[in-house]
Each structure stands twice: as C-alpha cells, then as structure tokens.
Amino acid sequence: MASHDVKNLSLAADGKKRIEWADDHMPVLQLIRKRFAKEKPLKGVRMAACLHVTTETANLARTLKAGGADLTLCASNPLSTQDDVAASLVKDYDIAVYAINGEDKKTYYKHIHQALDIKPQITMDDGADLVSTLHSERKELLSGVMAGTEETTTGVVRLRAMAKDGALAFPIIAVNDSKTKHFFDNRYGTGQSTVDGIIRATNHLFAGSTVVVAGYGWCGRGFAVRSAGMGAHVIVTEVDPVKGIEAAMDGFRVMPMAKAVPIGDLFVTLTGDISVLRPEHFAKMRDGAIICNSGHFNVEIDLEGLKKMSKAVRTVRPFVEEYTLKSGKKVHVLGEGRLINLAAAEGHPAVVMDMSFANQALGAEYLLKLKKPLAKTVHVIPEKIDNMIAQMKLESMGIRIDRLTAEQKKYLASWEMGT
Numbered sequence: 001m002a003s004h005d006v007k008n009l010s011l012a013a014d015g016k017k018r019i020e021w022a023d024d025h026m027p028v029l030q031l032i033r034k035r036f037a038k039e040k041p042l043k044g045v046r047m048a049a050c051l052h053v054t055t056e057t058a059n060l061a062r063t064l065k066a067g068g069a070d071l072t073l074c075a076s077n078p079l080s081t082q083d084d085v086a087a088s089l090v091k092d093y094d095i096a097v098y099a100i101n102g103e104d105k106k107t108y109y110k111h112i113h114q115a116l117d118i119k120p121q122i123t124m125d126d127g128a129d130l131v132s133t134l135h136s137e138r139k140e141l142l143s144g145v146m147a148g149t150e151e152t153t154t155g156v157v158r159l160r161a162m163a164k165d166g167a168l169a170f171p172i173i174a175v176n177d178s179k180t181k182h183f184f185d186n187r188y189g190t191g192q193s194t195v196d197g198i199i200r201a202t203n204h205l206f207a208g209s210t211v212v213v214a215g216y217g218w219c220g221r222g223f224a225v226r227s228a229g230m231g232a233h234v235i236v237t238e239v240d241p242v243k244g245i246e247a248a249m250d251g252f253r254v255m256p257m258a259k260a261v262p263i264g265d266l267f268v269t270l271t272g273d274i275s276v277l278r279p280e281h282f283a284k285m286r287d288g289a290i291i292c293n294s295g296h297f298n299v300e301i302d303l304e305g306l307k308k309m310s311k312a313v314r315t316v317r318p319f320v321e322e323y324t325l326k327s328g329k330k331v332h333v334l335g336e337g338r339l340i341n342l343a344a345a346e347g348h349p350a351v352v353m354d355m356s357f358a359n360q361a362l363g364a365e366y367l368l369k370l371k372k373p374l375a376k377t378v379h380v381i382p383e384k385i386d387n388m389i390a391q392m393k394l395e396s397m398g399i400r401i402d403r404l405t406a407e408q409k410k411y412l413a414s415w416e417m418g419t
C-alpha cells in the first residue's frame with residue numbers, strides 16, 4: 001500500500017463511491033485519462049501535488065497516475081480534506097496521501113514536507129504553499145524541480161511576486177489563468193458552492209436578506225449573481241474602480257465596507273486580500289450578523305481582532321462560532337474564516353472541476369513535452385490547449401457551435417473591407 005497519513009482507512013469504501021460519482025461528471029478528464037493510460041506521457045515522473053483532497057482531485061490523481069506519474073498528494077487547506085476520499089486514494093488507487101481534515105498547522109506543514117520527500121520533478125499547487133515551502137525550507141530539492149503548476153488566483157499572485165523578485169527557481173504554469181479555468185471554476189463553481197457552504201452551515205434564507213460581497217472578481221461576481229438569484233439584496237464592496245462600475249451596472253449597490261456593515265445580514269469575502277473585515281467593521285455590525293470567507297487564505301477576516309473585542313466565543317452548530325462582543329452584540333463566524341465552500345460543503349461541482357483539472361493534467365503533459373525549458377517565471381497554458389478543453393467540454397455537453405466560413409476568416413483577418 002502507498003505510504004500515507006490519513007484519518008482512517010476504513011472510510012475508503014464510502015470515498016470510492018463518491019469518487020466514482022464525481023468521475024461520472026468529469027467526461028473531459030475521463031477522455032484524458034484513457035489517452036494517458038495508453039500513451040503514458042508522465043511515465044516515471046515524480047510529482048508532488050498540494051491540492052484540496054476532494055472527490056474531483058481524486059480523479060485528477062487517478063489521471064496523473066494513469067499517465068505514469070509517481071504521485072504524492074497533500075492537502076492545500078487544513079479543513080478541506082475529505083477523509084473518505086483520502087482513504088480511498090490510498091487503499092483503492094495506491095496513491096500516497098498525507099492529509100487529515102482538521103489537521104493543525106504543524107501537521108499541515110509536516111504533510112507538505114512528506115509530499116516533498118519524493119524529490120518532485122513537477123509540483124502541482126493550490127495557493128503556493130508547496131512551492132513556498134520548497135523555496136524556504138527545502139532549498140536542496142530546488143535543482144531537481146523542472147516546473148510546476150498553480151491552481152488558484154492567490155497562488156498565482158504569490159508566484160508572480162516571487163518571479164518579480166527573481167526568487168522563483170523554476171517555471172510555473174498558471175492553470176488559474178486559462179479561460180477554461182477561471183471563467184467557470186471561479187465564477188460558477190465558487191458562486192454555487194459558496195451558497196451551498198453557507199446554507200449547510202447555517203440554513204440561512206437568502207431571500208430578503210442583505211448580502212455584502214467583498215470583491216467583485218471572478219469569484220465575487222459568481223457569488224453575487226447566485227445570491228441575487230435567490231432573492232438577496234446584494235451590496236458589493238471593491239477597491240478597483242472598474243470592478244466597481246461593473247458591479248453597479250450589473251445592478252448591485254456599491255459602497256465602502258464602512259457603509260455596508262450596519263445594513264448587512266451576511267458578509268462574504270472573496271478578495272484574496274488581508275483584513276477586509278476588521279474590528280472597526282465588527283463594531284458596527286448588526287446583532288447576529290454572519291461573516292465568512294471564500295477567498296483562498298483565512299486572512300480576509302481579522303479573527304484575532306474579533307477575538308480581542310469579544311468576551312465569549314462558543315460553537316453553536318458545526319462550522320458556526322458565535323462571538324459575543326464586549327458590547328453584548330453577537331457576530332457569527334463560519335468555518336473559522338477558511339474557504340466556506342470547502343469547509344462546510346464539498347467545494348465546486350465535479351462538472352466544473354472537469355475543466356480545471358483537464359488544464360492541470362494537460363499542463364503537466366505540456367511541460368514534459370517541451371523541447372526547450374520555459375523561463376523561470378509564471379506562464380499560461382497555450383491557447384490551443386485551452387480551446388481544445390473548451391471544445392471537448394462542449395462536445396460532452398452535446399452542444400455544437402458554428403465554424404467560421406472561408407469568407408469570414410478572410411474578412412476577420414483583413415483591414416481593407418469596410419461597409
């Protein structure tokens with residue numbers, strides 16, 4: 001059996017059924033897996049992946065293994081691991097996994113180190129904790145790493161900062177920046193699963209409630225639209241003037257957080273930024289306000305600040321902590337400020353992760369096929385691969401679209417023809 005540190009191997013049977021359920025909704029990844037099994041493009045390549053250990057990730061792991069990779073998986077968040085999936089990956093699919101739901105920070109980083117112990121040639125990250133650990137604490141392994149991939153916006157931001165400082169030791173493919181990733185995963189995936197996580201944690205009624213959405217990027221937009229669709233009054237806060245106009249023209253009220261706090265019932269941060277909700281805001285919130293985060297790291301809500309201004313904290317239901325402020329007012333925090341869609345729900349639906357993980361699998365293959373190594377910076381997947389994934393997805397949905405005629409191709413490439 002593959003080496004592992006998971007909660008309980010006896011959960012494997014449930015995990016396997018759920019992995020298969022997700023697989024039925026990931027037709028593009030299935031096609032890639034079938035081809036990988038024949039062609040073995042990743043044969044013998046040591047890969048360390050730091051991803052949310054969910055049913056969808058399990059199917060990516062199966063695909064990489066089918067392609068011949070020697071794969072180790074660890075969690076990219078202490079609260080997102082599905083323990084039954086981790087067990088099944090070890091027991092049924094012989095994949096090394098280091099991930100336990102609820103692991104403390106020390107165990108989280110111990111697991112990242114264990115994943116790195118295989119001396120990876122390719123890294124696969126979601127948030128860049130693996131790459132950052134490699135560059136700070138496992139420098140001796142850097143020379144053996146060919147390249148890596150990064151799944152999410154926050155990771156891409158961190159890696160671009162590393163590249164800018166000349167600190168990045170190998171090239172990275174920003175999977176997040178593929179159109180077939182962020183247009184769909186960040187928008188529709190986060191949009192729906194954030195609603196799902198909030199409802200599972202609280203049973204909150206969106207209809208008629210005032211929902212404050214911090215950040216109108218891909219994730220924020222998705223969540224704002226879904227909340228409005230469920231009857232919520234949506235307020236958007238932003239720091240980017242263009243996004244502010246966009247939110248206003250999409251029909252949402254836009255205002256600074258300081259103005260939104262006294263009127264909001266539910267606050268959701270989706271910015272990738274730090275201290276978006278902080279003591280000056282908590283102090284003005286309504287009694288019973290609910291706050292949560294769906295951005296990558298648990299830094300968007302200043303929980304330390306909230307703790308300091310509170311006289312009591314208690315868990316009132318799973319994933320809900322009630323902070324009683326010194327003023328007597330209560331504020332409810334969901335999922336310890338970690339991404340609520342993965343903490344309290346199952347993360348994105350498999351249908352959407354199908355495209356994200358097709359990008360991961362094909363991104364790894366692309367890196368290995370390159371004749372000339374890429375520069376040590378952050379790259380995007382070639383548009384040809386991105387469009388191919390879109391085409392495969394469309395076909396799997398039974399949708400056909402038009403093709404350009406010869407006349408249209410000529411017209412679109414010319415400058416001479418006017419009216």
Ligand SMILES: NC(=O)c1ccc[n+]([C@@H]2O[C@H](COP(=O)([O-])OP(=O)(O)OC[C@H]3O[C@@H](n4cnc5c(N)ncnc54)[C@H](O)[C@@H]3O)[C@@H](O)[C@H]2O)c1
Binds near residue numbers: 295
């Ligand atoms: N929950 C999930 O499963 C999931 C999925 C994908 C991405 N993410 C994460 O969600 C976060 C957002 O991702 P995205 O793709 O939407 O990024 P994005 O860059 O498209 O959008 C972020 C938006 O937040 C705004 N912003 C920044 N600081 C702000 C502040 N202080 N107040 C208000 N707005 C602010 C920015 O102007 C930007 O418009 C990232 O951390 C990303 O990694 C989470």
